[in-house]
Amino acid sequence: MNVCRDKSGELLPEYVKGLLEPKEMNKVADHLAGCSECSSQLRVISLFEDKVLPEPGPWFWTTLPGKVTAQIEARRRGKTRVQISVWAGGLAAAAVAVLMLLQPGPPTQPQTGALDYSFMEIADPFPLGVEEEILSVSGMFMDDLEQVYGLDLNVLSDETVVTMDLILEGDGYETMDDETIRIFEDLLEEMTPKRVGKWVMS
Amino acid sequence: MSENRNIMTDQTTLERELVSRARKGDSKAFEDLVRMYQEPLYRYLCRLSENGEDAMELTQSSFVKAYFSIGRFRGESSFKTYLFRIASNTWKNTIRDRGRRRSIDIDQVSIASGDNPYEEVVRDQEHKKFWSLVEELPARQKEALTLRIREGYLFEQVAKIMGCTTGSAKASYHHGVEKLKLAFEGEDR
Structure with missing residues (x-):
């Protein structure tokens, strides 16, 4: 070149x-x-x-803000239903989800000591499409994660890091759409509370 | 010049206020943010997706995603940069979900008229070849070219939106340019 x-x-x-x-x-x-x-x-x-772009017309510009709001409201309602089902489920996976939802947020001090990356094995069977969806909704959080937790994220793939983001932050539900929540809950079912607890608390 | 600066400052102040209110759940404030950025976001996604209908859908879903992750926006970049990053990821996900890229309707690709320092008449055949090559570009290269050329971002900003280093953004851009130069191969200059 x-x-x-x-x-x-x-x-x-x-x-x-x-x-x-x-x-x-x-x-x-x-x-x-x-x-x-x-x-x-x-x-x-x-x-x-020089490429000319198609112009969607005034109708699109006028109605888009309202459509966005309507979709946000619909998604909020969907999320509430999912959370209720998690609370009422009584399964081990549900308990894990509740534990994570109750996490107050990232710790204010960086974690110390050796981190248990064995947890990351769980991310391996994660369906590729979902990883990407989570990556997209997670915005710019990866950099924050590195600073807050003092992690060396260079050893991990971006997708894995964002999966960590959702686990550690505990408010992953805030940024996930219904389909992602469903698959994320399936993932939770594969985890044992011990492993998640070990990761979150270590 | 100072008048432009004042307008920019007013917009930045307004943007911050709207973001702050939207973070607290004020949907009307978020609607104002949508109005503020819907046109640049649509145009950006249109350039990436090469398809107006896709761009309309992607614009809407990008705004929805931005709303749900606005709590993580800390104002270290402009809201537009943040929005473009979410839109980029949304577009990439769509490509991967489909498993293929939508074809460009090459016959509908046209050249804008108007003042342009580069005044050579572009032949139809060359034009079609060029856009076929654009269609074949890897997502990152196309993204880098779109952000640098069409959106006019500097490489530092391109890198922020793409979520990579400045060097990586430059490399994607230059690799993309090299591939598109093939459209002019074999012609007499």
Whole structure:
């Protein structure tokens, strides 16, 4: 891969849009005249930039905020039902779920001592699609997790880290949709309270 | 220039206030955030998904996900960056769930007219080849190109949205550019 090291090459997206100051525009133009790499990159950027997007129309823009709110309300109602079923279930898995829901949140001090990564074996049979769903709803929490818990997350996959996020934070239900909650509960059934307890409390 | 800065400051203040109220469960405040960012979010998802209908669905579900995880948004980046990151993950999940990418209707791809420093007339064949190559790009490369070129984010911001290092975002971008250059291979220059 040939990449031009001249700084002008980094400004090509702004150059195409005409966002640079006149002096910079001229400087980039001069560079382009003598650099085939940047010239062909400019060609790619221009084509990529110029695509016309379909316009959904005013109806979409007007109704979207209300639709989002309606979906949020529907999901909230669904979550309540799931939580009630967890409380009423009386199964070992339900007890685990309740334990996690009652967790007050991440500890204020980083945990010390050797961490038991054997728990992570549980994440292995986790269906791939669910891992990704959890990854998406968990937003930016991975960095926070590393700071709060003082963990070395480099040894783990992103998906596993986010699974930890849900377990440790205890409010995973807040960010999961109904389908994810269902599969997450199936996962809980595979865990023994001892293993979860060991992880949460260690 | 200072007028623009004032407008930006007003928007930032308004955004913070709306986020703060939405975190407390004020759905009207969240609706205002939706109104504020629905168009840029739709356009971003449209560029990623290459399909208007998909982009409409993804926009709605991204906002819903953002609502349920807003408690974790700490204001270290802009709400828009946070929203774009959730949207990126939502789009990637959709691709994986389907097991394939939706085909671009290449015949419907058109070029915008207007002022552009690059004034070469692009031939139809080359154009189709180009968008076929875009369709084949790995998700991360397409995401990096979209964020850098179409959304105008700097690489540091691209990396934040993609959840990777700046170096990795740059590498994805440059690998994507290299692949798209193949559209011009074999032609006389």
